[in-house]
Amino acid sequence: MPHWVDACAAEDIETEDLIRYDHPDGRTFAIYRSPEDEFHCTDGLCTHEFVHLADGLVQGCLIECPMHNGVFDYRTGKAKRAPAYEDLKTYQTKVENGRVLIEI
Template sequence: MPGNWIAALALEALPEADVIGVSVEGRDIALYEVDGEVYASDNICTHGHARLSDGFLEGRQIECPLHQGKFDVCSGRALCAPLTEDIRTYPVKIEDGRVFIDMS
């Protein structure tokens, strides 16, 4: 099944065990490196207008810098109050040293 794969970042630019914000086709996206895997989600918290890439990544959890809500970066699931809405996640693939995101 073909997707709308867009190059987001050189893999070497993604910090190990951390998060970085990028713009992909005008969308604010957070890319996460967790245990050798790369994950992608919307970068804006569903609770307050804060960039998740400014938050704290611990394992699979990103903590919003505004109200300390946490999301699972692999599934997008909201894990605690004050969050009530999950974040959108995107399929990721690595090819030729670049991170691609399926934006379809």
């Protein structure tokens, strides 16, 4: 059953950047702050290979995998460039009292 999880403080993420959030159940997520100051969340690992997206580069609404240049639109999870073909799973986010919550 999806539920809201307190992942980080909003100020932990710079604009046009992301951080990694590891849930105690073992899952890992990437939380993004867009240039428009919106927060987004996707699975933390590239769908191509086992690489944490949190080490990658955010450019606008895109996240580039730090290993092989696979690119995703982090708002939709859509894979935009090979070698990434499989879309990322996305999660709802909200900000309450300066904290970023993700629904997982």
